């Protein structure tokens with residue numbers, strides 16, 4: 338079958354099927370991208386530590402024949418992951434592992450992270466999650482009830498942030514039940530969902546899902562995770578349109594990544610493309626220093642210089658806040 342026709346067919350499949358058919362080996366992905374394994378510094382050992390996983394919808398936005406494609410770099414297991422870098426550890430944000438066990442992480446004023454699944458549709462090489470075997474963690478019903486009870490009993494909590502893993506990998510039935518239970522809590526104002534699915538598996542944004550959101554009595558805020566303008570393809574645009582049409586506020590957070598988006602042109606283009614789809618740039622994170630991710634690091638000095646350039650180029654509302662995660666702090670640390 339011609340490649341384009343088979344892609345078009347693939348994108349008509351439901352999200353579960355698209356997820357099941359995601360690339361999970363390097364050879365298949367290279368073949369699809371018209372690259373030879375010899376063109377790339379791939380590492381089988383890195384893939385054994387943290388497998389390759391990338392839905393076709395995301396891979397389809399990579400440039401064929403380009404070994405330095407910024408989307409490919411986010412997902413390809415390479416030899417650099419095996420190097421050790423000073424200051425990188427297995428638990429750079431620590432608390433998130435304990436949150437994965439306890440379900441609820443109440444660290445910042447008025448907001449809690451509620452983690453219901455450790456699974457993701459894509460394996461991002463720069464993610465701290467790579468070092469934890471919780472990829473298939475599903476929070477059992479009992480822990481979920483305990484989490485909801487905690488939120489009910491704390492009137493100071495005005496916002497619940499569903500995080501993970503990717504909370505939109507939960508089934509519609511499970512999400513509906515969860516949103517109903519949260520919506521019934523009087524003191525909650527907002528439900529925020531941190532998800533990469535509108536970008537990497539936009540088929541997940543179905544009418545049924547959006548109806549579930551629309552039925553919630555609380556404001557729904559979605560924070561997507563897009564690192565490069567090329568990630569915004571026609572399927573992503575359709576998904577965002579459906580969300581916007583239903584009154585959902587969309588923000589974006591990115592990670593500043595060497596070889597992906599660490600130049601002023603890429604950052605400006607990202608902000609412009611996001612905003613043209615109704616997504617407001619929110620945070621630009623410095624890398625969490627997890628083992629295996631050192632080759633993605635951009636220095637704080639360079640990050641500050643880039644944001645200053647962005648400020649001199651873009652309207653203020655298109656410049657994301659430069660932040661870093663610091664264990665024990667009362668909020669994200671604002672750098673600029």
Ligand SMILES: *Cc1c(COP(=O)(O)O)cnc(C)c1O
Pocket residue numbers: 442443444445448449450498668669
């Ligand atoms: C990032 C984070 C939040 C959300 O922070 P905002 O600044 O409101 O986006 C909440 N709780 C924890 C533990 C976090 O790490």
Ligand code: SF4
Pocket residue numbers: 456457458459460461464465466501502503533562
């Ligand atoms: S948590 Fe987010 S950044 Fe990490 S692997 Fe999942 S989708 Fe990628």
